[in-house]
Amino acid sequence: MSRRVFGLSIKSFRLFRRTPIHSPALQHYSGGAFRTSSRSFCDCQEPRRMDLPEGILMGFGNPLLDITCTVEDNVILEKYGLEANAAIIADEKHDALFDELMNMENVIYSAGGACQNSMRIFQWIVQTPFRAVFIGSVGKDKLGDRIEKRARSDGLLTLYQLKEELPTGSCAVIINGPNRSLVANLGAASLFSDDWIDEDDNICALDRAEYFYFTGFFLAVCPPAVERVARMCCETNRIMILNFSAVFVLQMQKEALGNILQYVDIIICNKEEAIAFSDTNDWKTKNIFEIGSRLQQMPKENVRPRLVMITDAVCPVLVFQDNDRVLEYPVPPVKQGEIFDTNGCGDAFVGGFLAMYVQRMPLDYCIRTGIFASQQVLHVVGVQIDKLPKFSEKCI
Secondary structure, three states, X not given: OOEOOOOOOOOOOOOOOOOOOOOHHHHOOOOOOEEEOOOXXXXXXXXXXXXXXXXXXXXXXXXXXXXEEEXXXXXXXXXXXXXXXXXXXXXXXXXXXXXXXXXXXXXXXXEEOHHHHHHHHHHHHHOOOOOEEEEOEEEOOHHHHHHHHHHHHOOOEEOOEEEOOOOEEEEEXXXXXXXXXXXXXXXXXXXXXXXXXXXXXXXXXXXXXXXEEEEHHHHHHOHHHHHHHHHHHHHOXXXXXXXXXXXXXXXXXXXXXXXXXXXXXXXXXXXXXXXXXXXHOOOOOOOXXXXXXXXXXXXXXXXXXXXXXXXXXXXXXXXXXXXXXXXXXXXXXXXXXXXXXXXXXXXXXXXXXXXXXXXXXXXXXXXXXXHHXXXXXXXXXXXXXXXXXXXXXXXX
């Protein structure tokens, strides 16, 4: 199987040779059943950041070209049966949508896909190239080349699986005020196969990674790959992070989710996705605190306590830990006139969180960096790293 490799000098490591990971983010408890965190970085001594090895974080997702347009009304949404805030997979009725968007005057193209966006934000924060590796499938075409070059210019290593059967995928991003509607035409990304895991060079990359991040979008494409890596994480004491990603994933991938949740150390979702998980599993509750607690307490294969994070556009980020401990992190308000694009906001939160988490920083740092990153991308259209300011912890 052919693939693209940029920027990583792969060395031979013994597979599955692991030492325990002691992460403050999973061990950080503050006492009491519930606490609102209002401390800023200025209130405490800044923890020392660690030097990260190449490829410490590996992300699995669907590489796509984002085609972003801003509209002033709901005409195009109604024309194609789209909701104001939803993410769906394109079908035949959406073919004309992509052509229509590309003919608009204000169209913006950027390397995208939720996981790839998160990995690029991660690199923006850690600033040292190739600490993160992104896995997905693209076509053997110029679009795949363009996405790869964009990712590399942002310091992200890609180990794409190449497919000849379909072109590189794309995602229509329609912005209307604070709302964004996503329609993904997965193309080659839908063809990812788990034989990628068995290639010698990829085994080396898998061996050196300590943290593995999966989107629900990728789970919908290749459940066998997710389950194999999830088992590996559990057996070798490495960290697995899962983002639910979208309501449709929870509705359509119930069995696949059930097969991997026992291996998941960190669950990330927004409020709508958490409620959708509750509905799908017939929990008969929409209480977000009850849902978060039950997610945290679901059976787990290893002894490491699970962390559950539930985000919301305006309400605080909720973090559920073992023994019914809940932390609440308020989200600073953003002036409406300063919001240009909400697409990628959740992706940026993940990238910011992971950038501190893999450095074993305190949980406060991880969450607050995620919130900061998510608010930075609100000011630009598309996740365009070159238009973001140079990251500094003094900004948080």
